[in-house]
Amino acid sequence: MAIKLYNTLARKKEELKPLQDGKVTMYVCGPTVYNYIHIGNARPAIVFDMIRKYLEYRGYHVHFISNFTDVDDKIINAAKELKEEVPVLAERFIEAYFEDTGALGVKKADIHPRVTETMPDIISFIKALMEKGYAYEAEGDVYFETKSFKEYGKLSSQSINDLQMGARIEIGEKKKDPLDFVLWKKAKEGEISWDSPWGKGRPGWHIECSAMVKKYLGDTIDIHAGGQDLAFPHHENEIAQSEALNNKQMAKYWLHNGYIQINNEKMSKSLGNFVLVHDIIQKHRPEVIRFFMLQSHYRSPLNFSEELLESAKSSLERIHTTTNNLKHRFNESADFGEESDWIDTVRQHKEAFIREMDDDFNSANGISVLFDLVKDANRYLQKNHSSKRVMQTFLDVIREIGGVLDIPVEAEEEILDEEIERLIEERNQARKERNFARADEIRDSLKEQGIILEDTSQGTRWKRE
Ligand SMILES: Nc1ncnc2c1ncn2[C@@H]1O[C@H](COP(=O)(O)OP(=O)(O)OP(=O)(O)O)[C@@H](O)[C@H]1O
């Protein structure tokens, strides 16, 4: 069975037919790094990570690129406000991005190109567009002449005429037509800038992705993705730039994630209704947030609230309880019976999971299948059956699905207080015998399990991290 995916460009689901057999090239527009990411920004990171991993599970080799916009107006303003250099501020928030998304189980891209490291490619891209007659210079700025790209509007299903209606030239803009957009911006006095054939300046936002896609993945890629708000104008502009220059389709499939909302309103920095990942992971385990996101389809809007997170947490715990019960019964059992009906049932659930995920990466339905499995496993245990083979099959498939979605399906076994006390006693004894190697080994192994020891004059105290 083939994978189907909803292509914004075609406005329907299509069968995935990559350019090269067995390989998928994928580009996801990344963040502008001037702040910590909020839960809304985390959604594209999580859902496209899930899609990447699912494609890998289905046997594709995925080449995955995601950029950092590390210079633009928002960053320059934030740097001014915080009295920090632009590169220092950007670096700080790139680190924070990796920390936050890493906690949410997001794997790093194969390459994370940055605007500041792609300058020569961006400049030659703009030069080539000018040479082909698609762009013009105006007093140190360079603009893309939108009307010269006849297919403009095809991604967001808008005609140039419709777009023309609402468009205005803002004060200070030197463009010829309101629909034209900036490729290169002349630097203001004292601003961070790069040399170019048009004087000192920096790139507009849209050109970076066109230049990076061309540099790292080629003229046509398989999947281009980002949040729904990027479809217009960002992706539309990327298409105009790339297709005007290369004369080839930029991407076969355009994927867009729906919004995280608060009370049915888009979570965004400008509305001030955002919750930072940095803060929320102090209160909730990051896997609960990932699980919460994957419980809905990536294109659907998703309301965020503490109550919904709490309910995701209890759902995840239900899975943990079942896997634990399966493991315990498995360890106690000496029954090696076949019970092939049950094994068939489990296998059918696995097939159902693949069927759901093949249908536009429907992780919401995929997780429902996981709960069907959990329900059946509970039924099996309640009937007092105890075939090791059946229980192993249940565990294998639950783990496999958890592995694909990258959510932990097993609770970490907590170290018990008595065990800690016993190890502290052993460590004290080792220290008396001047066996410091053993003493350190015990301290380190406890630390790995989140137990911190503190030696005081009254003896050793311990606490959980
Ligand atoms: N509420 C949201 N739900 C889902 N995705 C979002 C949401 N807000 C932003 N995104 C996505 O996050 C990614 C990072 O974008 P970026 O750093 O430019 O943030 P942003 O769009 O400026 O955020 P904001 O709208 O809060 O200003 C983009 O793909 C964007 O579409």
Ligand SMILES: [Zn+2]
């Ligand atoms: Zn982009």
